[in-house]
Amino acid sequence: MATRIKICGIRDARALDAAIEARADFAGFVFYPPSPRAVSAREAAELGARADGHIKRVGLFVNATDGEMAEAVEVGKLDVLQLHGQETPNRTAALRSRFGLPVWKALSIASAADITRASEYRDAADFILFDAKTPKGTLPGGMGVRFDWNLLAGYRGPVEWGLAGGIDAANVAEAIASTGAPLVDVSSGVESEPGVKDAGKIAAFCRAVRAA
Numbered sequence: 001m002a003t004r005i006k007i008c009g010i011r012d013a014r015a016l017d018a019a020i021e022a023r024a025d026f027a028g029f030v031f032y033p034p035s036p037r038a039v040s041a042r043e044a045a046e047l048g049a050r051a052d053g054h055i056k057r058v059g060l061f062v063n064a065t066d067g068e069m070a071e072a073v074e075v076g077k078l079d080v081l082q083l084h085g086q087e088t089p090n091r092t093a094a095l096r097s098r099f100g101l102p103v104w105k106a107l108s109i110a111s112a113a114d115i116t117r118a119s120e121y122r123d124a125a126d127f128i129l130f131d132a133k134t135p136k137g138t139l140p141g142g143m144g145v146r147f148d149w150n151l152l153a154g155y156r157g158p159v160e161w162g163l164a165g166g167i168d169a170a171n172v173a174e175a176i177a178s179t180g181a182p183l184v185d186v187s188s189g190v191e192s193e194p195g196v197k198d199a200g201k202i203a204a205f206c207r208a209v210r211a212a
């Protein structure tokens with residue numbers, strides 16, 4: 001089966017159009033104000049409408065409140081919720097039930113023990129995203145940090161899963177070969193600077209995934 005692609009941290013129409021043109025499967029919109037990729041409600045509304053019918057819209061949240069998420073779901077017409085904070089299995093299940101949308105739970109990985117945490121979410125999340133643990137005091141993602149992909153060699157999880165963290169066009173073939181990831185998620189690897197997506201890098205990334 002073809003490896004699915006998520007381009008995360010899209011903030012403008014040009015980047016969104018590049019992701020659609022390159023036939024990415026998911027566009028990620030960041031609803032986390034400290035991130036240089038955070039979108040306002042107005043930007044989310046414009047991007048959500050533009051994406052409609054062309055690419056699935058993933059809202060990324062970090063320990064957000066129900067109210068913050070409800071506004072984002074409505075204005076951005078979100079198809080998927082990605083939880084990138086310390087959301088527990090109970091909180092994850094509650095959000096899935098409240099919004100009636102598929103929920104992706106991101107787990108921060110630095111060791112084999114971190115990967116076993118996926119089983120805690122077997123009844124709570126629809127999808128697990130394995131991302132690298134980032135340095136203390138920095139953003140919990142979008143930092144271009146990768147973990148040892150060999151930790152996922154031969155992985156068979158209780159729910160669908162994907163790989164994130166430090167992936168780019170130059171290393172995505174290695175990432176897929178090492179892990180067998182059914183989905184890859186990229187943010188800083190397709191940027192010219194933090195928060196600024198590069199249409200050429202988005203196209204090159206998607207080509208590299210398909211060639212892998």
Ligand SMILES: O=C(O)c1ccccc1N[C@@H]1O[C@H](COP(=O)(O)O)[C@@H](O)[C@H]1O
Pocket residue numbers: 008009028030032035036037060062084131139140141142143144145164165166167185186187188189
């Ligand atoms: O992208 C962000 O700004 C961000 C902020 C807070 C939590 C997660 C974030 N992004 C996610 O992190 C992965 C990995 O990013 P990168 O490719 O290493 O730069 C990204 O795909 C998003 O899902």
